[in-house]
Amino acid sequence: MGIVSGSRARSPWLFLLNASSCNGCVMEFLAALSPRYDVERLGCVLVGTPRQADVLVIVGPVMRKMLPMIVRTYEQVPEPKAVVAVGSCAVSGGPFVGSYAFEGPLDDVVPVDVYVAGCPPKPEAIIRGIYEAVARKFGRGPGGGDGD
Amino acid sequence: MELHLATAASAPIVLLVSLVYEGVDRKLRARMQGRVGPPLLQPFYDLVKLFSKDRIIPFTAAYPLFNYAPLLSASCALAGGALVFVVLVTGLQLAGDLLLVFYLLSSSSLLAMVGGASSGNPYAAISLSRGLSVLLSYKLPMLLSVLTAAIKAGGTLSLASVIALQAEAGGGIATLSLGGALALLAFMLCMPAEGEVPPFDVTTAKTEVVHGFLIEYGGPHLALVKIAKGVSRFSTALLAASLFLYTPARPPLAAMLCLLEAMCIAVLTITVPGTVLGRVKPSQVVRFCLVAPTSIAILSLAISLLEAGGLA
Amino acid sequence: MKIGVMLRDALRRLLGRPLTIGYPLKPERPATPRGYRGMIAYDWETCIGCMLCLKVCPSGAVSVADRRKVTFDVGRCIFCGQCAEICPVGAVRLTSEFEMVAVDRSAYRVGPRW
Numbered sequence: 001m002g003i004v005s006g007s008r009a010r011s012p013w014l015f016l017l018n019a020s021s022c023n024g025c026v027m028e029f030l031a032a033l034s035p036r037y038d039v040e041r042l043g044c045v046l047v048g049t050p051r052q053a054d055v056l057v058i059v060g061p062v063m064r065k066m067l068p069m070i071v072r073t074y075e076q077v078p079e080p081k082a083v084v085a086v087g088s089c090a091v092s093g094g095p096f097v098g099s100y101a102f103e104g105p106l107d108d109v110v111p112v113d114v115y116v117a118g119c120p121p122k123p124e125a126i127i128r129g130i131y132e133a134v135a136r137k138f139g140r141g142p143g144g145g146d147g148d
Numbered sequence: 149m150e151l152h153l154a155t156a157a158s159a160p161i162v163l164l165v166s167l168v169y170e171g172v173d174r175k176l177r178a179r180m181q182g183r184v185g186p187p188l189l190q191p192f193y194d195l196v197k198l199f200s201k202d203r204i205i206p207f208t209a210a211y212p213l214f215n216y217a218p219l220l221s222a223s224c225a226l227a228g229g230a231l232v233f234v235v236l237v238t239g240l241q242l243a244g245d246l247l248l249v250f251y252l253l254s255s256s257s258l259l260a261m262v263g264g265a266s267s268g269n270p271y272a273a274i275s276l277s278r279g280l281s282v283l284l285s286y287k288l289p290m291l292l293s294v295l296t297a298a299i300k301a302g303g304t305l306s307l308a309s310v311i312a313l314q315a316e317a318g319g320g321i322a323t324l325s326l327g328g329a330l331a332l333l334a335f336m337l338c339m340p341a342e343g344e345v346p347p348f349d350v351t352t353a354k355t356e357v358v359h360g361f362l363i364e365y366g367g368p369h370l371a372l373v374k375i376a377k378g379v380s381r382f383s384t385a386l387l388a389a390s391l392f393l394y395t396p397a398r399p400p401l402a403a404m405l406c407l408l409e410a411m412c413i414a415v416l417t418i419t420v421p422g423t424v425l426g427r428v429k430p431s432q433v434v435r436f437c438l439v440a441p442t443s444i445a446i447l448s449l450a451i452s453l454l455e456a457g458g459l460a
Numbered sequence: 461m462k463i464g465v466m467l468r469d470a471l472r473r474l475l476g477r478p479l480t481i482g483y484p485l486k487p488e489r490p491a492t493p494r495g496y497r498g499m500i501a502y503d504w505e506t507c508i509g510c511m512l513c514l515k516v517c518p519s520g521a522v523s524v525a526d527r528r529k530v531t532f533d534v535g536r537c538i539f540c541g542q543c544a545e546i547c548p549v550g551a552v553r554l555t556s557e558f559e560m561v562a563v564d565r566s567a568y569r570v571g572p573r574w
Contacts (some may be wrong), residue, residue: 007196010187038183038480040174043190048358051204051366054197078202078367088519091535091565095519107565117560117568118498119538124483124490129561131484136563180470182479424466 008054008080009138011043012130015053015077019070019106021060024120025087029057032123039127042142050076055130058110061089061096062103074110082137084129085112088119113137151240155230158237162229163375166382167191169411173419180423191378198371206364208268217263218365218372221256225376228252229383235307236390237403244305246294249387253380254287257342260373261351264361275360278430279351285437286341286348292445293331296452297321297391300328307387311394315402320393327452332392334445339388339417341437343381347425348433356427385414492556497539499557500532504572506551513543513552531571534560 016029032039033046047053050073062070074083085106088094092105106112113136116129134142171188178185205214228249235245242248257279265276300321301310314320321328341348352360365373389409397405428436481490492498509528521536522543532543532552544552562568 003196004200007193008200010193011190011197035182035479036481037483038178038185038478040178040186041184041480042484043186043193048354049363049366051364052359052362052370053366054201076204078204080201088534088536088538091568092533094536094538097520097536105565113563115535115562115565115568117535117537117562118558121560122492122558125558125560127484128559132561132563176474179478180474182473182476184478184480420467420470424463424470 005139009134009140009142011045012054012082012134012138012142013045013047013052014039014055014057014130015047015050015073017050017056017058017070017073019058019060019066019090020063021087021089025059025089028120028123029059029086029126032126034123037123037127039130042127042131044130044142050074051078053077054081055133056081056083056110057086057126057130058083058090058106058112059086061093062106062109063096063099064101064103067103067109070106070109080137082113082133083110084114084116084126084133086116086121086126086129088117091115091117094119151234151242154234154238154240155227158233159226159230162233162379162383162386163226165407166229166378167195169382169414170378172411172415173422176415176419177423180420195371195374198366198374199368201367203367203369206267206269209364210266210268213266214263214364215369217259217266218369218376221259221263221376222372222379224252224259225256225379225383228256229379229386232307232383232386232390233403236311236386236406237399239308239311239399241308242306245307246298246305246310249307249383250287250291250294253383254283256376256380257283260376261361263369264363264365264373267364269364271357271359271363272361275351275357275363278357279361281430282341282348282351282433282437285434286338286441289334289437289441289445290338290342292442292449293334294387294391296327296331296445296448299449299452299456300325307390310391314394315396318396320395322392325452325455327448327455328392330444330448330451332388334441334448335388335392336413336417337441337444338437339384339413340421341433342384343414343418343422344377345418345422347421347428348436349422349427350430350433353427381418382410382414385417386410388413492558496556496558497541497554499555499560500534500537500543500570501553501555502530502532502570502572503551503553504529506549507572508549508551510548512546512548516542516546518542525571527572529572531569533569535562535565535568 090106096102114129114133170191175185261276261279264272297310301313322332389406393409395405514522519538521533523531525531
């Protein structure tokens, strides 16, 4: 295990992209940052700009208005990067499938590494999803463990 | 020539110590919020990761400035910190090195801000205008309190003579005289503004200006700016420790004690306010810095001038 | 003084035990609250193929499978629990399993297995 890949796995910075979500998943994601779940213990920091991010957490269905923004945000995250689709809407579209503004599930738009289903998923599930994405993309899980 | 070599050799030490302080800072902050917090080595992981990431340069950016300002900023901060450290260890007499350290640390934060603002992002421009007014308002009382220490040491602007005075007197300026204690207080009141932590983090506030001038920086650029910020934070604390709280001891021990005191000062003035206080408005930062620390610094200057007159 | 209160609280937290649970690193799994609606469990042998769940599902997560059975797509489900409520033979259940993490969306399909 090299120093570089070890460091990558130990400091996955998160950027939350809200692709027309109802904010349920956003609330649960923010709960994952709270003292009870504390993702900073895994080295995760919530950053406000995609340029500083390593893991792109996308919530909500892909709607026509947000489509170019999602693609652009994904392109602005510097390599190496991982994408986590959080919530049923991001995974498949959920109840919005068939809407005139719906542009297909998220993995039609950007490559997704890990899906987290739930409406909304529990903060534990979101943390597990980030963990799996980091373990798959950067070679090992964050925070000392090496996956399951 | 020897000074150059010594400064270059001690720059990694200063970098290492300031990264250790950052780890302690993040851990303490997390524990004060009831969290477990990241491991102590987290700043090292962050730096290695950032250096290994891709570089993205926005096409609106003024390329040379955007690209090289972080490097210059980091080297200015490292040179300033290393200079304080070298004088602390060797006791080298350098005329005006206090001003040089001040100049280096100010240009470090200035370069980081200008580099960020040259990205063409409007948030970075807002952050630059805020940062400049904050910089001007807290550098004034800081410089005044440093002048107090210089007057105590007989009116020379060299760090070594201030240290020599304290070694002779058997204790730090702040512990021996009222003027020195007030000067230290004024210096410490400016530290949150220097370290860009709450309540004075108006330049890089995530929820107000989206990281401010850091908004377009990522990867190696961000790593360099982070180094500049961490090192200038810690070197300011080190400067305060060596100017006001130098404890006479044998050479290696005295420097170690100063590093420890700098760590304590940084925890008191950066970690604790950063955890327990909320952010204020930019105008309030300027008003606070120009009223409270400035008046305390002027008072301490007057007292030490009187004391110096009484002695002579 | 508000600052005094905050300082006291911060100091108390600093000296006390952290509130964080050890979840992803330690094997302990946090308990789910009572009535939590998680992963769907489908007992396809009990299912009589009345297709009521398909009619009642608001997000269209239920689809028809072979031999008058149904398939649930958990990735599309909004966990309202109406399918479990309306099922006349109790073949659909929402368990307390919350960790629905997958690298492939086909892992979300819960259907008959023959």
